[in-house]
Amino acid sequence: MKTEFTQAELEQLEARFQARIDAEEKIEPKDWMPAGYRKNLVRQISQHAHSEVIGMQPEGNWITRAPSLHRKCVLLAKVQDEGGHGLYLYSATETLGVSREELIEALHEGVAKYASIFNYPALTWADIGAIGWLVDGAAIVNQVSLQRTSYGPYARGMVRICKEESFHQRQGYHIMMTLARGTAEQKAMAQDALDRFWWPSLMMFGPHDAESAHSAQSMKWKIKRQTNDELRQKYVDQSVRQAEVIGLTIPDPALKWNEARGHYDFGEIDWDEFNRVINGNGMCNRQRVAHHIKAHEDGAWVRDAIAAYESKKSRRAGAAAAQGEMSCQTI
Amino acid sequence: MSDHMKLFEVFIRSRRGLDHKHVGSLHAEDAQQALEYARDVYTRRSEGVSIWVVNSSDIVASQEGDCESFYDPLDDKPYRHATHYQLPEEVNNM
Numbered sequence A: 001m002k003t004e005f006t007q008a009e010l011e012q013l014e015a016r017f018q019a020r021i022d023a024e025e026k027i028e029p030k031d032w033m034p035a036g037y038r039k040n041l042v043r044q045i046s047q048h049a050h051s052e053v054i055g056m057q058p059e060g061n062w063i064t065r066a067p068s069l070h071r072k073c074v075l076l077a078k079v080q081d082e083g084g085h086g087l088y089l090y091s092a093t094e095t096l097g098v099s100r101e102e103l104i105e106a107l108h109e110g111v112a113k114y115a116s117i118f119n120y121p122a123l124t125w126a127d128i129g130a131i132g133w134l135v136d137g138a139a140i141v142n143q144v145s146l147q148r149t150s151y152g153p154y155a156r157g158m159v160r161i162c163k164e165e166s167f168h169q170r171q172g173y174h175i176m177m178t179l180a181r182g183t184a185e186q187k188a189m190a191q192d193a194l195d196r197f198w199w200p201s202l203m204m205f206g207p208h209d210a211e212s213a214h215s216a217q218s219m220k221w222k223i224k225r226q227t228n229d230e231l232r233q234k235y236v237d238q239s240v241r242q243a244e245v246i247g248l249t250i251p252d253p254a255l256k257w258n259e260a261r262g263h264y265d266f267g268e269i270d271w272d273e274f275n276r277v278i279n280g281n282g283m284c285n286r287q288r289v290a291h292h293i294k295a296h297e298d299g300a301w302v303r304d305a306i307a308a309y310e311s312k313k314s315r316r317a318g319a320a321a322a323q324g325e326m327s328c329q330t331i
Numbered sequence B: 001m002s003d004h005m006k007l008f009e010v011f012i013r014s015r016r017g018l019d020h021k022h023v024g025s026l027h028a029e030d031a032q033q034a035l036e037y038a039r040d041v042y043t044r045r046s047e048g049v050s051i052w053v054v055n056s057s058d059i060v061a062s063q064e065g066d067c068e069s070f071y072d073p074l075d076d077k078p079y080r081h082a083t084h085y086q087l088p089e090e091v092n093n094m
């Protein structure tokens, strides 16, 4: 494929690319795309992949302590799904010409980000309920929208992931519902988890549209299909009733139905906290990355063994080929 | 003829944004020829916008007979499905 273009050619390619996007057509890996589009996608999809994988930590932490065998099976299945989601997304990123190794390195060096929510600890069993209900719930709102993203492999990955996500939120809500209908102590535990996870869940949608660094360009390229604020509003609107039904209270005194807007009004996010966590100083940032590095290093022997096996195989194949040549010569 | 013409499997993307789907196979001398044959044989009614051809011998497939050991353990995991969780009517669209 041709890689050097004149300015005029480049403009023509860009115009054709944007026309394709405007016509709601997907972009596929072998298509020409602007360098910025590719870079933006690598950043967003790899960040999404890292979130799936880092997100396994707070929940994985509770697998051995789940209160029943059934809840343990469910949590194990969910965490397993998240690992699979990481795989789909890393693979989608690799279609853009980066390697998995580079992406993992960027995560370990703190260059690549992941969803800030996973820097909050899961302190009680109710937190596992809150994570499924609220965190997966917020992720689903985002991912449903991304099913229409302009990059084909990402869009198809989202369709697959959304299908698998469907039980994640419901199992979390089911945990919350069970606790909320339990003893006063259990209900208090559920409320406490909601209190701690509500605001960080709203932060998952990112900064306000006006402040979002990548938003405008991402919308034009249809990498994103709805803005941060639109998605956040949708999430708040659906969550209010869900909390009411199980008798829990969303910790926001400003939360109020706005008849004129047809939406709930809600309070302002603590952006200082948001920035603190995003910039590496949340409760668990260091622990999350350190744990990932340790798991990666502990697994080095597996990668070494694969490499050793590969070189042994190719040595043997080489030797066999040489043997074949020798016997030909003697004939 | 098939003694020296390799078999290729053909996959077609019918529309941008969709997966390539297996449509059939054909014999060809090499990948380039397989691509041209695939165009002639499988896309005469503009069935596709993109074609993949893969050497049939490069495909590793599980056998239906392996089904039990491959998939059986999944039958007792109904909790992987959304319908397993009974929620109140008002929030059941979750």
Ligand SMILES: [Fe+2]
Pocket: A052, A081, A082, A085, A161, A165
């Ligand atoms: Fe996920």
Ligand SMILES: [Fe+2]
Pocket: A082, A136, A139, A165, A168
């Ligand atoms: Fe999930």
Ligand SMILES: [Fe+2]
Pocket: A052, A085, A139
């Ligand atoms: Fe996710």
